[in-house]
Amino acid sequence: MGEYENLKKGERGAWVSIIAYLILASVKLIIASIGNSEALRADGLNNTTDVIASVAVLIGLKISRKPPDEDHHYGHFRAETIASLIAAFIMVTVGFEVIIGTIQDIIQQNTSEPALLTAWTALSAAVIMYGVYLYNLKLSKKVNSGALYAAAQDNRSDALVSIGAAIGIFGAQLGIFWLDPLAGLIVGFIICKTAWDIFRDSTHRLTDGFDEKEIEEIRELIEAHPEVWAVRDVKGRFQGNQTLVEATIHVNPSLTIEEGHNITDQLESLLEKRLNIYYAHIHIEPYDK
Incomplete structure (x- = not known):
């Protein structure tokens, strides 16, 4: 890698x-x-x-x-x-x-x-x-x-x-x-x-401390995706110099599993290219007001 x-x-x-x-x-x-x-x-x-x-x-x-x-x-x-x-x-x-x-x-x-x-x-x-x-x-x-x-x-x-x-x-x-x-x-x-x-x-x-400004930058990048309706939670921590990110996003409830999977792949690729984050776990939930 x-x-x-x-x-x-x-x-x-x-x-x-x-x-x-x-x-x-x-x-x-x-x-x-x-x-x-x-x-x-x-x-x-x-x-x-x-x-x-x-x-x-x-x-x-x-x-x-x-x-x-x-x-x-x-x-x-x-x-x-x-x-x-x-x-x-x-x-x-x-x-x-x-x-x-x-x-x-x-x-x-x-x-x-x-x-x-x-x-x-x-x-x-x-x-x-x-x-x-x-x-x-x-x-x-x-x-x-x-x-x-x-x-x-x-x-x-x-x-x-x-x-x-x-x-x-x-x-x-x-x-x-x-x-x-x-x-x-x-x-x-x-x-x-x-x-x-x-x-x-x-x-x-x-002790898993993480800069709040970096969290906000990650959140804004995820929110910019057109298929993401809401970002409910973003967490980050370090493994040495590697950044590990976990995020929960809400999307259109009518999307298929494959479409949801494609969104997470796109987001993970975007985080890697833009912010050099190689480890990201994106959890999808149906949008609920």
Whole structure:
């Protein structure tokens, strides 16, 4: 099916992120240690959490491609959401470590002038991550992957974090030494904020939360069909990145079973083409005022 093929293509973006984060995290942590920069160290630790998140996306995409079996009748699409939830817990742990470490440095006044090399390292990393962001953004739209789109947004935020780290380091070069650990502190909060966003989205999906605006869009699309006299109920939930929709429609009572079946086929095809909804169950009832 199309969604399984898209999940396979989406794995390329996850691999690009993993490779980029592994290289950048290693380089940043080494240079931060040599150049004595808390901001670059925090940025490097941020990238290590991004490696974990990207691996979670990759594993989730791979498991999600497994077809339905005897005890997973709807497939394995939620594996990706669970992996993201685990990654959120790991990320918040690293975020707290960065926050506590930089606060201790500020209180104990363990501040010094970082090497200029650390600032240029952060700026170079920002350029690289912005390139990864553009690649994953384009790929996410091409394969219609919500997880890859979220990863692309994370790529962009990481580029901004690196720019912030560079600003803090350049400030320390001007003698404002506390700007470097302050930049590290801000990075720590950004890590925690990203973890919270992932946690909130994952738990919302796992508890069958669904955007009311999307429900209304689905309802309007179904109501536009000339043979649908009324839409009585529309429900939606997520299986990973796949949208599952159930709807009850009322039609002309004089229609034959075959005609009613053709209407549901047309609606399911319309939902797939217009909104990329591959799983829709349309229940027909005779119109009753």
